[in-house]
Amino acid sequence: MESSLRKSARPFKGWSAKSLRRHHDEASKLLSTVKECMDYEDSQQVREIMCDEAYKGLVEYIAWDLLPILGPHLSDKETNEEMYQNCVQIIIRLAELGNPKEMFIGLLEQLDRFLDSLVHNDLLGPLQTVIRRLGLAKPLYYNQLLTTLYAHMELLKVPSVNGMGAMERRLISQDPDYSKVETTSLVLLEFLVPLVQDVEEALVTNVPSQNPSPKNIKDIEATRTEIMKFVLNILEHPLIAIEFKYQDDADEEEEMKELGINAEARQQVVPRQEEYSLSKKSAEQCMLYLELMGCSFSYLLLYASQRSANPDAIKEQLKKKKKKKKKHEDDGKKEETLPVLGLSCFAYMLLVEGYQTNRMPSIFSTVYMMEVVMPYVEAMLRRPEEPIILKGLELLRSVVDRLDEQSLNSNLLDTKQNFLQVTECMVQIMVYCPSKTIRRIAVSVLSPYMDRFDWKGRYHILRSLFISTTHPGAKGMLIGKLKDYVHSTLQSDSHNDWFVGVRSHKLWVMIFKLDKGERTDLLNSADKEIAVLNFLRYLLLRDSGGQDLTGIWPWLGILQQVYLNPLQSCLSGSRTHYTLKVESTWKEIRRAEMKKENLTGILTVGGQQFPMMPLPEQVKVLETAVYTFDLIGSIVSRVNEIIKTYKHLLPVEGDTSPRSLLADVHGAGDVDMDI
Amino acid sequence: MAGESDVTRPWTDEEIASDDIGKKAIATFLQEHAAKRFLRDHKMLGALKHVVKTCNKEQFVKAYKELFEKKAFKGPHDDEEELEEVTKKTAEVKVKPKVKEEKVAEVPHFHKKILKHGDRTTYPKKGDYASVWYIGKLTDNTVFDTNTASGKKKKDNTPLKFKVGTGQVIRGWDEGVQTMTLHEKAELTIQPDWAYGKKGKPDAKIPSNATLIFEVELVGID
Numbered sequence: 001m002e003s004s005l006r007k008s009a010r011p012f013k014g015w016s017a018k019s020l021r022r023h024h025d026e027a028s029k030l031l032s033t034v035k036e037c038m039d040y041e042d043s044q045q046v047r048e049i050m051c052d053e054a055y056k057g058l059v060e061y062i063a064w065d066l067l068p069i070l071g072p073h074l075s076d077k078e079t080n081e082e083m084y085q086n087c088v089q090i091i092i093r094l095a096e097l098g099n100p101k102e103m104f105i106g107l108l109e110q111l112d113r114f115l116d117s118l119v120h121n122d123l124l125g126p127l128q129t130v131i132r133r134l135g136l137a138k139p140l141y142y143n144q145l146l147t148t149l150y151a152h153m154e155l156l157k158v159p160s161v162n163g164m165g166a167m168e169r170r171l172i173s174q175d176p177d178y179s180k181v182e183t184t185s186l187v188l189l190e191f192l193v194p195l196v197q198d199v200e201e202a203l204v205t206n207v208p209s210q211n212p213s214p215k216n217i218k219d220i221e222a223t224r225t226e227i228m229k230f231v232l233n234i235l236e237h238p239l240i241a242i243e244f245k246y247q248d249d250a251d252e253e254e255e256m257k258e259l260g261i262n263a264e265a266r267q268q269v270v271p272r273q274e275e276y277s278l279s280k281k282s283a284e285q286c287m288l289y290l291e292l293m294g295c296s297f298s299y300l301l302l303y304a305s306q307r308s309a310n311p312d313a314i315k316e317q318l319k320k321k322k323k324k325k326k327k328h329e330d331d332g333k334k335e336e337t338l339p340v341l342g343l344s345c346f347a348y349m350l351l352v353e354g355y356q357t358n359r360m361p362s363i364f365s366t367v368y369m370m371e372v373v374m375p376y377v378e379a380m381l382r383r384p385e386e387p388i389i390l391k392g393l394e395l396l397r398s399v400v401d402r403l404d405e406q407s408l409n410s411n412l413l414d415t416k417q418n419f420l421q422v423t424e425c426m427v428q429i430m431v432y433c434p435s436k437t438i439r440r441i442a443v444s445v446l447s448p449y450m451d452r453f454d455w456k457g458r459y460h461i462l463r464s465l466f467i468s469t470t471h472p473g474a475k476g477m478l479i480g481k482l483k484d485y486v487h488s489t490l491q492s493d494s495h496n497d498w499f500v501g502v503r504s505h506k507l508w509v510m511i512f513k514l515d516k517g518e519r520t521d522l523l524n525s526a527d528k529e530i531a532v533l534n535f536l537r538y539l540l541l542r543d544s545g546g547q548d549l550t551g552i553w554p555w556l557g558i559l560q561q562v563y564l565n566p567l568q569s570c571l572s573g574s575r576t577h578y579t580l581k582v583e584s585t586w587k588e589i590r591r592a593e594m595k596k597e598n599l600t601g602i603l604t605v606g607g608q609q610f611p612m613m614p615l616p617e618q619v620k621v622l623e624t625a626v627y628t629f630d631l632i633g634s635i636v637s638r639v640n641e642i643i644k645t646y647k648h649l650l651p652v653e654g655d656t657s658p659r660s661l662l663a664d665v666h667g668a669g670d671v672d673m674d675i
Numbered sequence: 676m677a678g679e680s681d682v683t684r685p686w687t688d689e690e691i692a693s694d695d696i697g698k699k700a701i702a703t704f705l706q707e708h709a710a711k712r713f714l715r716d717h718k719m720l721g722a723l724k725h726v727v728k729t730c731n732k733e734q735f736v737k738a739y740k741e742l743f744e745k746k747a748f749k750g751p752h753d754d755e756e757e758l759e760e761v762t763k764k765t766a767e768v769k770v771k772p773k774v775k776e777e778k779v780a781e782v783p784h785f786h787k788k789i790l791k792h793g794d795r796t797t798y799p800k801k802g803d804y805a806s807v808w809y810i811g812k813l814t815d816n817t818v819f820d821t822n823t824a825s826g827k828k829k830k831d832n833t834p835l836k837f838k839v840g841t842g843q844v845i846r847g848w849d850e851g852v853q854t855m856t857l858h859e860k861a862e863l864t865i866q867p868d869w870a871y872g873k874k875g876k877p878d879a880k881i882p883s884n885a886t887l888i889f890e891v892e893l894v895g896i897d
Binding site for chain 1: 878
């Protein structure tokens with residue numbers, strides 16, 4: 001066996017590939033001998049011959065046919081380490097010597113055969129060699145290569161961290177799926193290093209040895225675009241969906257308390273790690289590549305705002321993501337579209353992490369920057385993944401912070417739809433996002449965001465949010481915001497009539513009402529009703545000077561009819577109902593105690609048994625409900641008192657208001673509700 | 676008091692017709708030396724920049740020649756006439772608009788110094804795309820941003836292109852570039868309220884309330 005391969009190879013010693021052409025049949029025979037060798041697991045011999053300088057020509061000639069013989073053995077790592085190592089070595093040799101075009105196609109074929117990422121990594125080195133041999137002026141090859149590589153990346157899913165606590169999030173790096181994603185992106189970025197350098201030398205630093213011709217420059221630029229797209233794709237998946245910064249320790253502490261873990265035990269479970277995840281480094285790497293290759297940062301940042309003349313374009317692209325197969329078919333036609341979420345991650349790195357900001361011209365107005373960033377913010381806030389939402393909120397906050405109050409014109413709400421849609425997204429996040437931290441951030445960004453608009457803009461945002469928001473807590477927060485705007489209107493002499501008088505009636509109609517009239521579930525909507533009543537109390541007291549500053553007094557008749565009276569009857573109904581319920585539960589407890597029964601019943605949800613709340617707990621819940629009604633009731637009576645006092649005082653001594661009532665003005669907003 | 680005889684012709688007819696003399700220079704000369712009435716008849720009375728904007732060069736040249744023909748120079752009676760008019764006007768018009776004008780004059784938001792004249796005819800209009808090379812400096816001469824090849828940072832070395840008059844760029848640029856003509860190079864000194872204001876731009880090392888100095892060259896209008 002041994003001798004046969006050497007024997008059949010010997011005649012080709014020192015031959016060039018060209019001269020071998022005339023001896024095609026003999027070379028084919030040699031191939032079958034090689035195959036036999038491999039079948040008998042004698043790879044050492046094959047390697048010795050293939051790596052022998054004397055057989056250079058032979059290797060060049062048979063490389064194309066050799067590849068499919070060797071390729072399958074790359075997956076032998078576990079079973080036959082020696083065989084595997086030899087194959088890796090030979091393939092590297094083939095990549096160096098074989099016809100680059102042939103090798104390129106051959107290697108890509110091999111790549112497609114293996115979905116296993118380990119094998120995939122072994123092929124990267126040879127591929128890198130081949131593509132560099134092909135040169136930079138071959139954008140189509142780059143396109144094919146990078147598309148194939150990215151297809152592998154796309155198959156890997158980023159494990160979701162939604163709803164996880166800070167500690168669990170740290171632990172996720174130990175999830176095998178997660179580390180696979182992370183290492184694959186690192187490996188792919190590593191793969192790009194020499195390619196990026198080549199581009200840099202050809203286009204940016206203009207190394208004289210490269211000295212490309214004008215036609216070549218165009219091709220190299222196209223190659224750069226391919227690499228740029230690939231980098232943006234990596235930013236889109238997986239990087240944007242991975243947390244860059246682990247959450248605050250404060251949250252972790254809370255979580256530990258909840259789980260009953262002390263600091264020592266914690267240290268054992270999750271060793272202290274870096275503050276930032278590996279993926280942040282990857283993202284920085286991406287930014288560095290874009291910079292080195294001389295990609296225009298302003299082009300990338302302005303991309304979405306300039307393309308999406310119709311706001312549906314982004315949505316369409318997001319939809320398309322779901323239908324990935326379809327997207328691949330379209331790829332040929334839509335060559336130029338860049339991934340929106342990848343660009344969003346780019347914008348995040350640029351503006352929030354402050355990475356390479358010096359590459360952005362410092363002449364754009366802050367308002368324009370906001371317009372530019374909004375498509376990205378919207379795309380991010382519409383995603384379900386918490387790390388993406390968080391990045392979106394931070395991006396939004398970074399641009400909001402750069403603006404002064406009232407610097408956004410309300411026209412923006414009409415011309416750029418995403419300015420309004422983003423507010424709805426934020427309310428949705430405030431209500432539905434499982435992460436408390438993110439809900440809090442959404443609340444803390446929405447408020448200054450609204451403040452950046454002029455009075456008219458603030459008015460329109462509130463109006464549209466009152467229409468779209470149903471969650472009582474969120475509504476309560478918005479009503480608080482309305483109160484603030486009325487207050488600052490009255491305090492300043494800005495002469496805006498958006499939050500007083502006729503215009504504000506339109507807002508009042510939306511909040512001074514019970515969703516289901518007298519049958520409203522007051523317990524559920526308590527947050528909203530308390531906020532509304534506080535607002536009303538504020539209005540009545542602030543406007544008690546008889547000057548009719550707000551228009552609330554003339555409106556009082558309607559208010560009584562549409563809100564206060566129904567509320568009153570709803571309140572007394574609910575209170576009676578719950579008081580009775582408390583009594584009956586007490587009775588049940590007593591009965592159960594007498595019979596020494598277990599104090600829990602049986603609760604089934606969808607056929608599944610759930611433990612029922614113990615009766616004493618039930619009583620507690622019911623009693624809390626009654627307290628809530630008492631609280632609402634007390635504010636209602638306070639409001640009625642004020643109405644009585646001032647209705648009587650108004651026409652005659654409107655200017656002199658009793659001190660006790662004035663003091664109330666300041667306390668009017670004190671009952672704040674957490675969402 | 677400037678007597679008529681004191682006024683000499685600064686330019687010959689040939690000189691004035693040539694491209695070397697800009698209309699602004701003629702307008703300045705006319706406003707300095709011509710009688711108010713003469714200026715009003717030619718609709719050249721008022722703030723210099725407006726006059727320059729509303730009249731074309733031909734009109735200025737014509738007025739210039741007429742001025743010497745009619746010798747309608749500023750005279751001792753000029754101020755009296757003006758006084759008369761002013762009193763008449765104040766009787767009719769309220770003071771308000773005048774106060775406003777003064778305010779604008781007190782705090783100019785930006786100041787332009789021309790370093791190299793442009794073609795003096797092609798101004799970028801609102802909505803046009805202007806391409807510019809620029810160097811942005813703080814008052815202490817530190818460069819915070821530039822796109823020129825000689826700058827420290829290597830950018831793509833393409834001129835920056837933006838839509839004029841639409842708020843894409845800081846206000847000082849938006850207004851400043853509109854006063855420039857094609858191929859003009861100018862130094863724009865922009866007050867903070869028309870630049871990055873109170874908040875500054877920390878990531879570009881622009882401190883709060885910074886006056887910015889831009890050397891801008893307008894190289895293209897599309």
